[in-house]
Amino acid sequence: MKFQVDKANLIQILQRVQSITERKSNMPILNNCLVKALKDGAVEVSATDLELNVWTKMGAEVSVEGQTTVSAKKLLEIVREIPKDQILLEALPNSKLVIKSGRSKFELSTIAAEDFPYVNLYQDIATFTCDAQQLRRALQKTSFSIPSEEDTFTAPGLLWHSFEDEDAFRFVSSDGHRLTYFEVPAEVFKGFQVKSGGIIIPRKAVQEMIKLLEKETEAQIGTDEKSLVLRTPSTFLSTLLLDAEFPEYEAIIPDERPNGFTLETDVIYPALKRVAVLTDTTYRHVRFNITKDSLELESGNPELGNANDVLDIDYSGEDFSVAFNLKYVLDSIQAMESPTFRFEWVDQYHGGIFLAPEDPGYLSLIMPMVL
Numbered sequence: 001m002k003f004q005v006d007k008a009n010l011i012q013i014l015q016r017v018q019s020i021t022e023r024k025s026n027m028p029i030l031n032n033c034l035v036k037a038l039k040d041g042a043v044e045v046s047a048t049d050l051e052l053n054v055w056t057k058m059g060a061e062v063s064v065e066g067q068t069t070v071s072a073k074k075l076l077e078i079v080r081e082i083p084k085d086q087i088l089l090e091a092l093p094n095s096k097l098v099i100k101s102g103r104s105k106f107e108l109s110t111i112a113a114e115d116f117p118y119v120n121l122y123q124d125i126a127t128f129t130c131d132a133q134q135l136r137r138a139l140q141k142t143s144f145s146i147p148s149e150e151d152t153f154t155a156p157g158l159l160w161h162s163f164e165d166e167d168a169f170r171f172v173s174s175d176g177h178r179l180t181y182f183e184v185p186a187e188v189f190k191g192f193q194v195k196s197g198g199i200i201i202p203r204k205a206v207q208e209m210i211k212l213l214e215k216e217t218e219a220q221i222g223t224d225e226k227s228l229v230l231r232t233p234s235t236f237l238s239t240l241l242l243d244a245e246f247p248e249y250e251a252i253i254p255d256e257r258p259n260g261f262t263l264e265t266d267v268i269y270p271a272l273k274r275v276a277v278l279t280d281t282t283y284r285h286v287r288f289n290i291t292k293d294s295l296e297l298e299s300g301n302p303e304l305g306n307a308n309d310v311l312d313i314d315y316s317g318e319d320f321s322v323a324f325n326l327k328y329v330l331d332s333i334q335a336m337e338s339p340t341f342r343f344e345w346v347d348q349y350h351g352g353i354f355l356a357p358e359d360p361g362y363l364s365l366i367m368p369m370v371l
Contacts (some may be wrong), residue, residue: 001066001091003037004024007101009058010087014076014234017047020054020208021072032069034116035089035097037062046119047072052205053119054212056235067113070097071074072346078106122229122238127222128192132232134184135221136213139180140208141362145330146203147175155244158206161198162186170193179249179351180335182195183361192221199223200246204232205239211236241297255367257353259320260344261295261313268311268341269333275299275307276326286326288343288352291319301328322348323369329354332364 013035022030035164036045043060046053068091075097079087084101091097091110099106142158153176159306163170167188172181186192201209209230213219220231224242230237276285276298282301289296295313300306322345338356345352351365 001035001037001068002064002089003043003060004088005043005058005060007082007085007087010079011076013045013056013058014072014079016056016212017045017054018072018076019211020047020052022049023051023073028113028227029069029117029329030112031071031118032116033075034069034072034073034113036067036113036120037065037262038265039065046116048117048119049204051202051240052208053080053121053238054208054235055119055121055237058234059151061190066091067096068110069113069116070108074108075099107226112341116214117367118371120227120238121236122222122339124225124228125222125227127229127231128190128303130189130192130219132213132216132219132223135219136210136216137214138182138184139210141335142171142173142180143174143179143206143210144335145173145178145328145364146206149203155200155242155246156160156209157202157242157244159198159200159246159247159249160194165296166193172246174249177325177367178332179252179365180332181363183251187366189221194223195225198246199228200242200244201228202239202242205237206223208237209237252298252344253351253363254353256344257344258299259317259346260342260353261315262340262342263295263311263313264358265341266335266337269330270308271297271311272326272333275309276330278304278307279326284325284327285323285371286329287321287323287371289321290318292316294363320345320348322352323371324352324366325369328366331364335364336362 017033036044042057044057046055082101088100095110097108097110147156157174169184170181216232222229278301279299286297295311297309330352336356336359338358340357342355351367354364356362
């Protein structure tokens with residue numbers, strides 16, 4: 001295998017596959033990406049962790065066909081440091097890949113392509129055209145409250161289900177301490193449907209889908225009982241879906257929320273950032289002290305001191321005080337695309353509801369902290 005390629009194109013391709021490679025695996029080849037040079041002037045690059053697969057391609061000057069596997073992480077690090085715009089890659093018989101550019105030369109160990117796991121492209125799954133940026137927006141707005149894979153309290157993934165007689169889709173995530181959802185009209189996905197009860201996309205796949213869709217305007221998406229596929233003009237991604245039960249999340253969202261106030265986002269967010277200065281991993285709360293026409297934000301750390309910030313609000317109800325994880329509140333507000341922010345509540349035992357009046361379809365619920 002031997003080909004010459006533009007540095008910028010190669011970096012873009014390697015960035016797409018590098019995060020797929022499994023660094024914690026006891027199978028060394030899962031750290032590698034499969035590089036295949038074809039006679040038609042294309043180079044295909046694939047990566048897998050056995051559950052999440054990605055395949056992509058780029059144009060190149062191919063002089064010798066062939067394939068091999070090489071560390072995606074190290075190849076990307078090398079290519080980034082090369083000052084020249086053109087890079088030559090050549091696979092040698094001694095299980096080495098030579099990377100040349102100008103006077104720079106590197107050799108990386110390779111593993112035979114025949115040992116690379118099969119990457120299933122799920123060609124038999126029907127796909128439907130969707131607005132790539134609308135899909136990315138829905139994933140971004142809800143991804144921050146997906147639990148880590150080590151968290152066994154709830155499913156470590158994003159629920160995607162239909163509702164309102166299938167006129168809309170809802171993207172939902174919850175780590176047990178907070179819940180976020182975002183609603184998207186079904187017409188955005190032009191005929192696409194999910195199975196009854198919805199599908200749960202793993203956390204890692206959600207993160208990769210967000211990155212893949214960053215510069216795309218249109219994409220193809222499809223599912224079967226166990227898998228989801230996402231196609232763009234140059235890249236294909238597939239993932240196994242989680243076989244898990246998502247919590248009955250609607251039961252914890254109060255239908256009636258008699259109390260609330262609205263405030264400009266560019267007022268509340270900087271104020272939260274200010275009081276966050278005196279928080280840490282142990283003392284990470286912010287207390288909302290709500291009185292007539294006033295919101296006091298209070299945080300503190302016994303070793304450092306206390307922080308208070310008072311904001312004017314339009315409120316005439318009973319006094320109320322509640323504490324939340326400050327990072328959760330910042331995450332929720334940061335995900336809003338709205339010049340105003342609305343906070344609603346029932347009492348100190350129910351989760352607080354964070355809404356974006358000019359960003360319909362968005363809701364975040366955060367459970368109160370007991371101090």
